[in-house]
Amino acid sequence: MNFSETLKLALLAIWAHKLRSFLTLIGMIIGVMAFMVVFSLLQGFNAYIDEKVAGIGSNSFTIMRFNFIDYSNTDKLAEAQRRNKELTFEDIDYLRSRMQVIEKMGAKAGGNQRDIKVGTVIMENVKIDGAEPVIGVIENINTRDGRYFTDAENNNSVRVAFIGADVADKLFPRGDAVGQEIDISGIPYRVIGVQVAKGTIFGMPQDSFVQLPIKTFGANFGGFRGSRFLYFIGTAKSDNLFKDAVEEARTLMRIRRKLTVDEQDTFAIFTPDAIAGLRDSLFGTTFIVILAVPAIALLVGAIVIMNIMLVSVTERTKEIGIRKSLGARQSDILKQFLYEAATLSAIGGLIGLILAELIGVIISSLFIPTKIPWYAALVSIGVSAVVGVLAGLFPAWKAARLDPIEALRAE
């Protein structure tokens, strides 16, 4: 019997035992689904950290006042506060005037939440921050409408605002945000640009913000104290100079702060590598463990299929006898049962994949963007079919080896 003939037979048998097939499928569906959901979550989480946390562009580094460990307890933080001075515009000017391998350096400040008013419409708790115009290049900011700030606007503390897509859509539903005024704490700002929508990350909307030229921000929000601290973002002249650029920033900062060789940094530099390293140390081992759980579910699915196929062989002994009496070879019977098992589990895998995709869409809209890479989808279908073949092998072999007359006598 050829392939399509046998496949048709397998599908007919699966259809003829609908309930049993469905119950068999559940094992496979749950296995593949759990595996794919966890896998896509991990993928999404990795991508999230790579792109968003470390990110702003994978080739940039950030200079901040405090390091991660400084936040570990209040004593450490108090000590760090004494030791690490705030970053200032003089610092960044110093860096900019001396840098060789650093390509660009820009300052940002932020972290305030304010209500924004346009006429009678109020949008509450919108994140407000300030940035130098060069940040638009460093962070590769894409504008949907209008433009980013200019140096002139920043230097003169002009009250202009670059806003997120949500803010634009909420306050100016007609899409004419650019050129209009928004009111923050009683002060009007003119909208000059709208960013391309970025969606949500961990349930946090990324498009609900207002960004001001950093000097405008400083002038109108009471300087760069507390949560409005300054921090710098830098890029290297080329990818292979990245390490040198980071090193240059560190050295220049140390010189500026007159640190001796045995004194530690009084600032912190974050690189994507450092953050990815942190992620790997967090998730490296858990990654395996997290994947092991759905892998076990998959294994259980395989055992269910093997069981059902064994039952099916026993139940269909008579059928096997009839087929053999009419000229079916051992290989025909073997193929019939193998195809049935493989088709069954491939269908289960496919349904599991579709469900995983749906769950992924929900997770993406609520938490972090998840993504099932095409190769993972192929692998999971393949793996479930192989699992099906392996699970079906023993029952199929048993069926193929049956003595025709013994099989015919079965009731």
Added chain:
Amino acid sequence: MENQNGVSEPDQNGAATASKTLISMQNIWKTYQMGVEELHALRDVSFHVEKGEYLAIIGPSGSGKSTLMNLIGCLDSPSKGDYWINGNLVSEMTDDELARIRNKEIGFVFQTFNLLARATALHNVELPLIYAGMRAGERNEKAQAALASVELGDRVTHRPNELSGGQRQRVAIARALVNHPSILLADEPTGALDSKTSAEIMTLFEKLHSEGNTIIVVTHEHDVADRAHRIISIRDGQIEKDERIK
């Protein structure tokens, strides 16, 4: 005509008949182990069937007729003795060769029909053609024709449980004939049929026989046995009589 000891015959005829001998059974025993006791379903059975013979096997219930048919049909193997089909020793054939014989050479009408319960009449009849590797279109046509020849052309989509006993028997006959086997083995083929259908089936068998096919039929009905050209009577697993009547 009576021949208690079938072995002597081919020895006498020698090589002359060897080319025409289709079935040759030599001292065949079929023994079932029932606990400590041995049950001999066939005891030392020997006979030969030439190509194109029309043979009836008769005997009381439990005498071993079905057991013998299963052996002839290569579905079962003897406990002792040799069985040649077409000059080949069955015990030395590979599984694939046996499958090919069952598929191409033998059409078997079982006493209990042995139809696939979940499949339609048409699919049941198609089965031997599927294993013969025939394409779907041609297969469908042949199966339709075979069902029409047993007057079930209007029942092709019925499943066995939607057919009467006689209709099921006719599906089984259509299935046995569809692949044009050279040997037709029929175990009580008219058991569930009325006399009219019965007569039609017997006419069909005669037609097949006249076309040169070999027919072996188990029956307890005399008018069925009388259509044959030779009758073997079995009792307690032994050949009691082997007579040529035509």
